[in-house]
Amino acid sequence: MTNFLNSIFRFLASLKLAVILLVGFAVLLGIATFYESSTSTEAAQRVIYKSAWFDFLLFFLGVNVFCAAMNRLPWNKRHAGFVITHLGIIIILIGSMITRQFGVEGQLVLQEGQAADSIQINESVFAVAAPRLNARKEFDPWFMNKGIPPGKELRYELDNTGIVCYIDDYLFNPRFIERVANHNPQPNPAVQIAIHQPGQSEGQMKEWLFANMSNRNQLNLGMAVIEFRQVQTAEELQTALEQPSSQEEAGPAGVVTLRNSEGQAIQTIPVKNLMSQPYAFEWEGKPYKVILRDFFPRAAVENNDLINRENGPMNPAIRFTLTSPDGDEDHLAFSEFPDLGSFHGSDPNKSGLTALFKYPKENFSKRENRAVILLDGDGKLHYRAASESGKWISGEVEIGSPFQTVWPAVNISVQQMLPNAQLTEEIVDAGENASGPHNNPVAHVRVEYNGKSVERYVSYNRPSSFSVGGEAVAVELGQKKYPLGFAVQLIDFQAPRYPGTNRPARFQSVVKLIDPEQQVEEERLVYMNNPLAYNRFLVYQSGYEEGRNGAPDVSIFSVAWAPGTSTIYVGSIILCMGMVLIYVTRRTPSIPIEKNE
Amino acid sequence: MMRRLFLLIFAIITSLPVCAVELPNNIDFDAVRDIPILEGGRHKPLDTFAGEAMREITGRWNFNKQDPLAYLFSFMISDEWLQEPLFRIDYLPLKEVLGVDSSAKHLSYNQIISNPGFKELIPQVSQKIEHGAKLNRLENEIATLYHKLILFQEVQSGEALTIVPPQGDDQEAAWLTINHAHGYSEEIQQSLQDAFTNLLAAVKANSGANFNNYGESLKQQLAQLNPTLYPPMIDVAREISYNHTRPFLRSWIFYLLSFLLFLFALYFKTNSKLYWTAMAVISIGFAYNTWGLILRSLVSHRPPVSNMYESVIFVGWGIILFALIFEFVYRERWFGVSASILGVGMLVLADILPFDPNIEPLVPVLRSNYWLIIHVLTITLSYSAFALAMGMAHINLGIYFYLPKRRDLLAKFSLFTYRVLQVGTVLLAAGTILGGVWAAESWGRFWGWDPKETWALISLLGYMAILHARHTNWIADFGTAVCSVIGFWLILMTWYGVNFVLATGLHSYGFGSGGGKYIIGYLLLETLFLVGVAYKYNMSSPPAPPAQVQEENA
Incomplete structure (x- = not known):
């Protein structure tokens, strides 16, 4: 037994193992850097540098160094450099283990004015809370690393509340895939269109349009809109396909609805009834009168005044005067922007009425870049396309072949038509090596309470509230927070430039350090190479983001507590001294005395 | 190696176009040389x-060996430059896009600007840049060419002269x-414009005396406008002296000379005068090298190791430094031989490789002179030592090859x-x-496995x-020599490869692109050399026993 242990010790202490380990470790690290270059820093950190086997490898290296030093026992003077060097390495490894084990590293993202007393660390947590029951519990989301075996369900119970969460699916890089099939019991016509634009070599773009789904019945390409619509009668089809006689301008049309302060409609007035004479009506026994002032099909603001811009985009607006027993007031309403101020002018709104203006989409689209695909009662497809410049074309659609449009070089075709389309969304995991965007991971969570259950996908770092059985349950899968014990408030983020250029000379943040316990409240300047050190933490500037107004006013700090650093320093000094000592004292081949030739 | 180098230099010089526009040859431009510009x-x-x-x-810095200022002013007075083939085009696909012959080297402003292929691509490329999309090589070349054209335009119109x-x-x-x-009054603006118009008229008339007069008066006017923003003249003068004394050129010429002297000193072993002459000559080269680095630090207000160009020169300096120390200790000619030729190599490479020699401001991460000096200088000096070890190993292997006895x-x-x-x-x-x-x-954090850190550790x-x-x-003396050569490849990867091959991480700033083919060429030649030597070594029997290990009595 002793012999066996002895031979293991001698193997661990051997120089040959040292050489193999050195070369093997170097090769591994080399591969790791190429891996990082071809994927990302985060991936390399997760897969290699921060993995458990890497830790083990470092530990094994330490064991080898330790055994090598012990193998030379008893040490004599000759061994001094050797022992000191190897001691230095061991101390450095111990220091880094301390930092790895006990250290804290996190991020602090602050908007100007914002303060925080905790940081987000690179560790995840699954938290369930029921605020009204005053209950909250954190769980270790180990499934993020290991996955959930198919068919298995993880159970998380919020103690003493009866609330239970189940997770049965976790997707690291989810992709939402839409599937369309023709098995809807209800009629739900849909067309799949294909668009090919010149200059875009990435092939064609395919998209489903659903006539009866208001949020999915048109596709905005930026330069043009493509719409799919169903018509019931032959007349309807004809109106839709026919070029309107007055190409010049769509005239006043639509409906104005007056609403009281509760938002209830009290009067609906067709605009055409306003055209020639004032419109009078009664409300709560009092007489009212509406007089049309202006109609703008293409309203635009110029010099603080509303005008009709001849070639501007469609933006129908109406201006009228409302005469009430309390006096006259001017109202202005936009059909595209119903929330924009209803009354206008200097008079205050005495009547308490607001106006809603609805302009018919049909008129609207006639001088727009818009293609409309129409499905008639017989199941046949037609189309019409109009351009802003007044071009107009219409015809029948043949499935599979492109139809003529009024825009040069844009190729549109209908690939297929389904009368009973069923849209289903499927979620799949693309994995970490997938090309394309990397989406936030999601977990499929079911919350049960009081015999009721609600299930949903919960995104990483997006807290989600489930209302189950009359209780609001907050579920969060996200980064763990670590309390700092003090607060940091961002006063100002600055990026001074090198003179005359846009090149930043440095990024700096003026922060306020607040520690109520120590009664500390002071301003500090943090920039690269000048971190803020407080208690055991080091807060340093690591980046910035542009805020909503485009100005850089979101500052990103990295916050770290590395308890092993001083140990590493000590080890480093010992290591370097040892190396020098070895080289001064080491046996080396001496220069042989030169022979005379 | 040297032959290849000279062929290369020759190729570059002979490919310069002959200039048809006459430059003002009576003017020395010294009057305007030290006018400060913020750019x-x-x-x-x-x-x-x-x-x-x-x-x-x-x-090219010294285009046709003329004063760049002569070109600068000539650009401003003559439209003939629009016809001159000034813009060098190397990238073949770019030539295809432009529809020019693959042997064409230089094109003129007008040729490019009216080129349909170029006109078609420019909007696409600029759109891509605007959206922050990654450019491919061709698009990159087009963007670069476009910037050159714009700079030329700005120089011509005077808009570049801030x-x-x-x-x-x-x-x-x-x-x-x-x-x-x-912001300045009408009179001041007018008098500035007048002074400049006169200056340009003097260039047109090729009148040195007039140019000096008007140049001096313009310089004085500018200096009086806003003294608080004007840089101290001593800085300006220092930079001009850095530009014109070409300290690194001088130093490599002396290194080359000392290389030959060391070779003679090796041959005539008994002649110690020859040896000390060689030492003196290499010291002069070293002094120029040191002086150049100091001047550059004074001009840039930071240690001279913040981009590839500077670090190559600094490594050359370090090689000579170590060689001088070792020569004083061992009095062997071999350190001088390998260091002097390595020094020449480094300083010449710095000029040949497409590294940007301009002095640019530092990125925010590096703005800490204290740490930049301590950390970067130490690391860079270690590269020097390994380069010298690589040189010594080559001589060592050469001896195995030619004098195995x-x-x-x-x-x-x-x-x-x-x-x-x-x-x-x-x-x-x-x-x-x-x-x-x-x-x-x-x-x-002490350690974060950043690629540069990791590669430094891999080298170690x-x-x-x-x-x-x-x-x-496991390896004897022969193996140590071979490994010292291969070990330097690790250093090359740490020094150069992390920035150019991996192109990721915290350390990949301030190092433009280029030079890859030289490195690959070096690695190929080196591999051939090692294979050849190893073959010869195995053939020569009996294999040399491991060197005797004795206690050193130094």
Whole structure:
């Protein structure tokens, strides 16, 4: 037994193992850097540098160094450099283990004015809370690393509340895939269109349009809109396909609805009834009168005044005067922007009425870049396309072949038509090596309470509230927070430039350090190479983001507590001294005395 | 190696187009040389700006061996330059896009600007840049060419000459041009414009006396406009002296000379005068090298190791430094031989490789002179030591190849290589650790597995493996020499490859692209050499026994 242990010790202490380990470790690290270059820093950190086997490898290296030093026992003077060097390495490894084990590293993202007393660390947590029951519990989301075996369900119970969460699916890089099939019991016509634009070599773009789904019945390409619509009668089809006689301008049309302060409609007035004479009506026994002032099909603001811009985009607006027993007031309403101020002018709104203006989409689209695909009662497809410049074309659609449009070089075709389309969304995991965007991971969570259950996908770092059985349950899968014990408030983020250029000379943040316990409240300047050190933490500037107004006013700090650093320093000094000592004292081949030739 | 180098230089020089526009040859331009200009984030003399602009436009600092200022002013007075083939085009697919012959080297402004292929691609490329999309090589070349054209245009119109300090005391504010000196009174603006018009008229008339007069008066006017924003004249003068004394050119010429002298000194062993002459000559080269680095630091206000160009020169300096120290210790000619030729190589490479020699402001991460000096200088000096070890190993292998019987020489070289490796490993370990200390002090972490850090560690592990393997007798002296050459490849990867091959991580700033083919060429030649030597070594029987290990009595 002793012999066996002895031979293991001698193997661990051997120089040959040292050489193999050195070369093997170097090769591994080399591969790791190429891996990082071809994927990302985060991936390399997760897969290699921060993995458990890497830790083990470092530990094994330490064991080898330790055994090598012990193998030379008893040490004599000759061994001094050797022992000191190897001691230095061991101390450095111990220091880094301390930092790895006990250290804290996190991020602090602050908007100007914002303060925080905790940081987000690179560790995840699954938290369930029921605020009204005053209950909250954190769980270790180990499934993020290991996955959930198919068919298995993880159970998380919020103690003493009866609330239970189940997770049965976790997707690291989810992709939402839409599937369309023709098995809807209800009629739900849909067309799949294909668009090919010149200059875009990435092939064609395919998209489903659903006539009866208001949020999915048109596709905005930026330069043009493509719409799919169903018509019931032959007349309807004809109106839709026919070029309107007055190409010049769509005239006043639509409906104005007056609403009281509760938002209830009290009067609906067709605009055409306003055209020639004032419109009078009664409300709560009092007489009212509406007089049309202006109609703008293409309203635009110029010099603080509303005008009709001849070639501007469609933006129908109406201006009228409302005469009430309390006096006259001017109202202005936009059909595209119903929330924009209803009354206008200097008079205050005495009547308490607001106006809603609805302009018919049909008129609207006639001088727009818009293609409309129409499905008639017989199941046949037609189309019409109009351009802003007044071009107009219409015809029948043949499935599979492109139809003529009024825009040069844009190729549109209908690939297929389904009368009973069923849209289903499927979620799949693309994995970490997938090309394309990397989406936030999601977990499929079911919350049960009081015999009721609600299930949903919960995104990483997006807290989600489930209302189950009359209780609001907050579920969060996200980064763990670590309390700092003090607060940091961002006063100002600055990026001074090198003179005359846009090149930043440095990024700096003026922060306020607040520690109520120590009664500390002071301003500090943090920039690269000048971190803020407080208690055991080091807060340093690591980046910035542009805020909503485009100005850089979101500052990103990295916050770290590395308890092993001083140990590493000590080890480093010992290591370097040892190396020098070895080289001064080491046996080396001496220069042989030169022979005379 | 040298032959290849000269062929290359020859090829570059002979490919310059012959210039048809006559340059003003009676003017020496000294009157305007030291007018400060604020461009690229720092104050510099007009002299530097002219050189940088010419280098950007034509690809050569000393275009046709003429004063860059002569070109600068000639551009402003003559439209004939629009017809001159100034713009060098190397990339073949770009030539295809432009529809020019693949043998065409230079094109003129008008040729490019009216080129349908170029016109078609420019909007696409600029759109891509606007959206922050990644450019492919062709698009990159087009963008670069476009920038050259714009710079040329700006020089021609005078819009590039931001030599008028604005009013006020805002140090960050951009400087103005003569024609758009906003904020100054009508009279001042007019008199500036008059002075400049006169200056250009003097260039047109090729009148040196007039140019000097008007140049001096313009310079004085500019200096009086806003003294608070004007840089001290001593800085400007220093930079001009840096530009014109060409200290690194001088130093490599002396290194080359000393190389020959060391070779003679080797041959005539008994002649110690020859040896000391060689030492004196290499010291002169070293002095020029040192002086150049000091001047550059004074001009840039930072240690001279913040981009690839500077670090190549600094490594050359370090090689000579170590060689001088070792020569004083051992009095062997071999350190001088290998260091002098390596020094020439480094300084010449710095000029040949497409590294940007311009002095540019630092990125925010590096703005800490204290740590930059301590960490980067230590690391870079370790590269020098390893380069010298690589040089010594080459001579060592050469002896195996040509004089395999000379055991005495071989043993000596093993010691030398080993000694230099020792210096290198200590410096590399210390430098890497100091980098960790910098990171710990300013970013809160000692080690983060950043690619540059990791490669420094890989190099260190590699050299440690060599030293340990030598100790186990796995590799003998021959193996140590071969490994010292291969170990330097790790250094090349750390030094150059992380920035150019991996192109990721915290350290990949300030290092443009290019030079890859030279490195690959070097690696191929080196591999061939090693294979050849190893073959010969195995053939020569009996294989040399491991060198005797004795207690050194030094």
